[in-house]
Amino acid sequence: MLKKILAGAALTVGVAVLAAPTAFAAPDDNPFGPKDSTANFVSAFDPAAYSGTSKNSWIISPFGTSRQIDCSSFHGQGWCTQNGRVLTQVRIPAGSSEWDYRMLYVYNPF
Template sequence: MLKRILATIVLAVGIAAVAAPAASADPVYYLPGPVDATDSFVGVLDPAAYGSRSDASLLISPYGTSQPIRCSWARGQSFCSQTDLWGNHVTLNRLFFVPGSATYMDRPVYVFTP
């Protein structure tokens, strides 16, 4: 009798495990993007970079802001790239300045690095 009860329980659990739908959670994306961030940048040679656009990130690039810039963010860091004339995404490296030095800048500066 006990064997029959255990066999019935095992059979019920097995059927439930096979018949139950698989968990289908949406994938978690930590990087929102890449998104178009061209409006967040201004070229260093643009006069507005030191006036009306002084809140935008500085960009040192042969294309200025004429080519699209795409950025992704993860864990407080940004990863940006600029599309060149041939459609390749070239990394923009951010320059970091040491706080307390004479060259300290709180404004982000990105450099086009082919």
């Protein structure tokens, strides 16, 4: 009798383990970031930064673009970090419209 009870319990546990849904992690593509945005930046000390065709944001940092730059945005507000430090944003007018500007990001070591 004890063997039948143990066999029934083992069978129940086995079915429960097989029928239980598998756990899964949240998707890795968070729409708010942080995302690697290094390709969207150019060092302000690079002569190519001032060509008419360059639309990338400028960065003044001791690391330039050699270290990863991560950017995030939420509810119309955006920010970027490098080495865990928030980069200070400066809008530089690039035309006659309020919406025509280039961004300059400055690394703050403090």
